[in-house]
Amino acid sequence: MVRLTGGPFLKAMELEEKYLLSLDADRLLSHFRFTAGLDSLKTRYGGWEVRELRGHTLGHYLSACSMMYASTGDSLFKAKTKYIVNALAECQKEYGTGYVSAFPEEFIDRVENTKPVWAPYYTLHKIMAGLFDTYKYTGNKQALDVLSGIADWCYNRCIKLSHEKMQTMLLRTEQGGMNEVLYNLARVTGNQKYKELAKMFYEEHYFIPLSEYRDTLKGEHVNSYIPNVIGIARGYQVTGDKKLLRMADWFWKDVTEARSYITGGTSNFECWRTYPYHMETELGAESHESCCTYNMLKLTGLLFTENQLPAYADYFEKALWNGILPTQDTLTGMSMYYIAMQPGYYKTYGTPTESFWCCTGTGMENFSKSTYGIYWYGNNKLFVNLFMPTVLSVPSEGFTLIQETAFPDEERTTITLKLEKPSFFELNLRIPEWIGKDYSISLNGKKLEGKPSPGSFIQIERIWKNGDKIEYYMPMYLKINTLPATHKMAALQYGPVVLAGCLSDSSVAETFLYGQYGPYKDKPQAVIPVPVVDPDKDLTTQLRKTGLLSFRAAAMKADSVDFIPFYKLFGRRYMIYFPLNK
Numbered sequence: 001m002v003r004l005t006g007g008p009f010l011k012a013m014e015l016e017e018k019y020l021l022s023l024d025a026d027r028l029l030s031h032f033r034f035t036a037g038l039d040s041l042k043t044r045y046g047g048w049e050v051r052e053l054r055g056h057t058l059g060h061y062l063s064a065c066s067m068m069y070a071s072t073g074d075s076l077f078k079a080k081t082k083y084i085v086n087a088l089a090e091c092q093k094e095y096g097t098g099y100v101s102a103f104p105e106e107f108i109d110r111v112e113n114t115k116p117v118w119a120p121y122y123t124l125h126k127i128m129a130g131l132f133d134t135y136k137y138t139g140n141k142q143a144l145d146v147l148s149g150i151a152d153w154c155y156n157r158c159i160k161l162s163h164e165k166m167q168t169m170l171l172r173t174e175q176g177g178m179n180e181v182l183y184n185l186a187r188v189t190g191n192q193k194y195k196e197l198a199k200m201f202y203e204e205h206y207f208i209p210l211s212e213y214r215d216t217l218k219g220e221h222v223n224s225y226i227p228n229v230i231g232i233a234r235g236y237q238v239t240g241d242k243k244l245l246r247m248a249d250w251f252w253k254d255v256t257e258a259r260s261y262i263t264g265g266t267s268n269f270e271c272w273r274t275y276p277y278h279m280e281t282e283l284g285a286e287s288h289e290s291c292c293t294y295n296m297l298k299l300t301g302l303l304f305t306e307n308q309l310p311a312y313a314d315y316f317e318k319a320l321w322n323g324i325l326p327t328q329d330t331l332t333g334m335s336m337y338y339i340a341m342q343p344g345y346y347k348t349y350g351t352p353t354e355s356f357w358c359c360t361g362t363g364m365e366n367f368s369k370s371t372y373g374i375y376w377y378g379n380n381k382l383f384v385n386l387f388m389p390t391v392l393s394v395p396s397e398g399f400t401l402i403q404e405t406a407f408p409d410e411e412r413t414t415i416t417l418k419l420e421k422p423s424f425f426e427l428n429l430r431i432p433e434w435i436g437k438d439y440s441i442s443l444n445g446k447k448l449e450g451k452p453s454p455g456s457f458i459q460i461e462r463i464w465k466n467g468d469k470i471e472y473y474m475p476m477y478l479k480i481n482t483l484p485a486t487h488k489m490a491a492l493q494y495g496p497v498v499l500a501g502c503l504s505d506s507s508v509a510e511t512f513l514y515g516q517y518g519p520y521k522d523k524p525q526a527v528i529p530v531p532v533v534d535p536d537k538d539l540t541t542q543l544r545k546t547g548l549l550s551f552r553a554a555a556m557k558a559d560s561v562d563f564i565p566f567y568k569l570f571g572r573r574y575m576i577y578f579p580l581n582k
Contacts, residue, residue, distance in 0.1 A: 002371040004071075006389040007406070008325060008567065009370040013071065015333035016367035019352065020065055025080060028058045029087050031102035036091035047356040052118035055102025055127060058084065060361030062130025066137040068368040081134045085143045088131075092146055098153030100146065101127065112161065114172045124150065125176030125227075126361065132184050144188065151185055155197045170203040174224040179231030183238045195238060203228055210247045215254055215276050222267035223358070226255075226295040233302040245306060252303055255296065256315050261341055262481050262491040262498050262576065263326075263566065264319025265293045268341075277484040283577055285520040287341035293323040294362040301373055304385075308376065310456050313385040314433045316373050320386070321408075322498040324366050326567040327359075329513075335363025337517040343501075343575030344524025346508045348516040355515065375401070383428045383457070387413045387474070399423060399464075408476065408497050408565075409548050415470040422465050428457040429472065434495050436475035443470055478539040478551070482580070489577045490535065492563055497549055499563040501531065503573040513571065525573050529558035532581050556581060 004010040030044035031054050044050060049057055062081055069077040092100040099105055101124060110117040128150055134143035158166060182198035185191070206228050209216040217225070233248035235241065258276035260266045265288030274281060297319055304312040326347070327336040334349040337359040350360045375392050376383040387407040393400045398420035405413035415429075429441065433455035441448045441458065452458050460470075476495030483489045492499040503525050512522055531553040533542055543551040543563070551563045566576060 001393045001395075002071075002374055003391045003393075004371060004388065005391060005404075009367075009388060011330075012325060012328050012367045013068075013370045015328065015330070016064070016364065017068060017072070017074070019333040020061070020068060020080075020364065020368070021076065022352065023061065025084050025087075028061060029084065031055060032058070032088065032091050032100065035102055035104055036094040036100070038091060038094060045356055046354040047351075047360075048358075049102075049356045052103065052107065052120075053123050053358075056123045056358065057126075057356045057361050058102070059123070059126030059128070059130035060364050062127075062143075063133040064361075064364035064368040066130075066133040067365060067372075070137040071368060071371045078138045081138055081143070082140060085131065085134055085140055085146060089142055089146050092149055097156075098149035098151075100150060108157065111173050112157075112165070112169055114168060117173070119174040119176075121173060121175035121178055123176075124154075125178045125181055128181045128185075129177065132181055135188070144185075147181075147185060148189065148191075151182060151194055151197065155193055158197060158200050166200055167204055170201065171205050174221065175201060175203070175228075176224075177227035177231050179228065180234045183231065183234045187238050198231065198235065198238075201231070207232075210251055211243065213247075213250045215258075217254070217259065217272040218275055220272055221270055222272055223270065223289060223291045223295065226292060226299060230295060230299050230302065233299060233306075236306070237302070245303075248299065249303060249307075252296075252299055252312075256311075258484070260296075261288055262318075262322070262493065263288060263293075263339065264296070264315060264323040265289075265339060266296065267292045279483045280486045280489060283341040283343075283489065285340045285342050285345055285524070286338045286518050288323070288339035290324075290327050290336050290339065290359040290366075291362045293319050294366055297324070297373070304373075304376065305378075308381075308383055308428070308457075310430065310433070313383075313430050314455060317386055317432065317496050318498075320373070321496055322566055326569070327363065328367060330570060332514075333367075334514070335359055335366070338520075340519055341577060342524055343528045343578060344503060344526075344573055345519040345522075346512070346573045347570065348512065348519050349514050351515050357517065380424075381426045381428060383430070384415065385430050387472075397423065397425075407474070408495055411475050411495075412471070412473050415472070417464055417466070417468045419464060419466040419468075422463050424461075424463045426459055426461040427464070427470075428459050429470065431456045431458055432474070432496065434476065434479065434493070436477050438475055440473045441470065442472075444468060445471075478543060480533065480535045480539060482535065483577070488580060490533065490580050491577050492533075492543075492551075494549055494551070494565075498566045498576060499549075499551065500566040500569045500574040500576050501529075501553075501561040501563050501578065502569065503528065503561070503575060507571045508573065527557060528575060528578070529555035529561050530581050531555050531561050531578055533578075535580065 026042040030040045034040045065077040065080045107120040131143045131147040134140045179198040179201040182194045186194035229251045232244045236244035267289045268282040268284045268287045329349045374386040390403050400418040402416045435454045543553045552560050555561045
């Protein structure tokens with residue numbers, strides 16, 4: 001069990017708590033009840049909840065509330081999920097086939113016959129995943145029963161389709177992570193037909209090139225592709241087929257190395273539109289869809305569970321601080337859809353009751369599981385991956401770990417162990433790829449000898465005792481990152497923190513900030529100042545430090561540009577990437 005005790009992610013979680021508790025379960029359930037022929041009780045919400053994707057929000061909401069309960073212990077969230085699951089069970093009973101959704105089964109008829117319809121299996125995945133998370137995090141057996149009923153109904157439909165028709169259906173519609181949730185169900189129930197059904201949802205258009213380690217991603221819809229790979233990784237965990245793990249790992253390396261921004265995000269206009277490494281044309285107003293980062297983090301977590309590689313943890317930190325934390329509005333708690341990578345734009349957010357985009361749903365989950373990924377424990381090994389003020393409790397092993405830090409506002413963290421009795425295990429402390437060479441680690445006041453290179457772990461294997469303390473100094477430095485291939489566009493980071501240049505002294509009008517997927521309805525700032533930065537020279541002589549994490553650079557066409565952490569920038573036009581003045 002992990003509890004946050006401070007820092008920006010705790011604030012983000014608290015904002016998300018307020019939003020989740022403000023939503024009315026009966027309004028989320030309204031169309032489920034209506035479709036099942038029951039009294040709707042209350043009017044439905046707006047936005048995507050009155051479109052063909054209706055019902056997806058309730059699935060995300062179940063996941064978010066379940067994870068918030070696990071992250072905080074607040075029983076209000078458990079009660080919310082229990083109420084919703086009971087209502088879904090009542091709707092399911094009305095159908096009598098196991099089916100339950102906010103749209104009629106006729107939508108499935110349409111997708112099977114390749115008639116126009118907006119992604120019904122995508123929506124069903126969110127509902128099924130929400131039910132599974134409710135079972136996993138709150139122990140609600142009824143949620144597993146409802147989920148099994150939906151899976152049985154799905155099996156009975158899909159088993160009647162020819163292989164060719166199933167593949168045609170998958171090619172023509174977005175199905176989310178159906179294979180993942182079905183593998184999850186197979187694991188906990190032991191029912192082999194769910195494993196069989198999961199394999200039916202392998203889209204060969206994706207699966208075959210991946211199995212041959214070929215990048216055929218140009219033109220693909222990103223947030224359709226990544227969930228399929230998550231299912232492939234989960235398939236390895238359930239079946240033991242190592243080919244699946246190799247496929248998922250190859251894909252992860254391809255996307256993180258050749259198709260990602262400095263923030264850890266990926267996609268432009270929701271697609272990969274270029275060949276690998278050619279990102280210079282992908283700095284748009286509709287770049288970096290939030291859902292894609294959510295799913296890449298999910299995939300990264302699965303891969304780290306299998307192989308505790310430093311690269312996974314480095315990416316996880318980068319994407320979390322720069323691709324997830326910046327997407328929450330600190331005033332309303334609302335989430336972003338697109339994160340513009342084109343200089344001169346600004347952040348936009350959804351509204352509390354009239355948006356309910358896909359990224360609204362994943363946004364709910366992002367800040368409900370802020371404790372995820374900080375630590376990993378297994379096989380008598382404890383990994384400290386992220387630097388956040390937290391308490392980790394492992395009652396079965398009789399120990400508690402307390403991490404105290406104001407990172408990244410300070411360049412250090414302190415870890416104290418509380419043990420019921422001396423215990424032998426291996427503690428792995430991450431040495432991030434961004435760390436300065438003059439870092440230091442002390443155990444009980446004595447500096448450790450031997451310093452692994454950045455981008456690794458230091459392994460401390462010993463009999464640990466109550467009160468043992470690790471003090472870790474993590475110096476951060478400015479670094480410039482250029483886009484591959486042309487190397488003409490660059491971005492700045494300080495330690496793991498991506499810096500954004502503030503372009504305007506005046507705030508952006510509120511009408512532009514809320515209710516839009518992205519800022520593309522407005523024009524970018526006409527004149528973009530170009531920072532005078534030479535990557536071949538000492539950056540500390542070119543950028544003046546003006547605060548703990550802020551810097552000022554001389555600029556062409558302007559006196560200067562102030563750079564601040566992207567996660568702290570709100571209501572301002574900005575640039576992350578800028579042309580190199582060489």
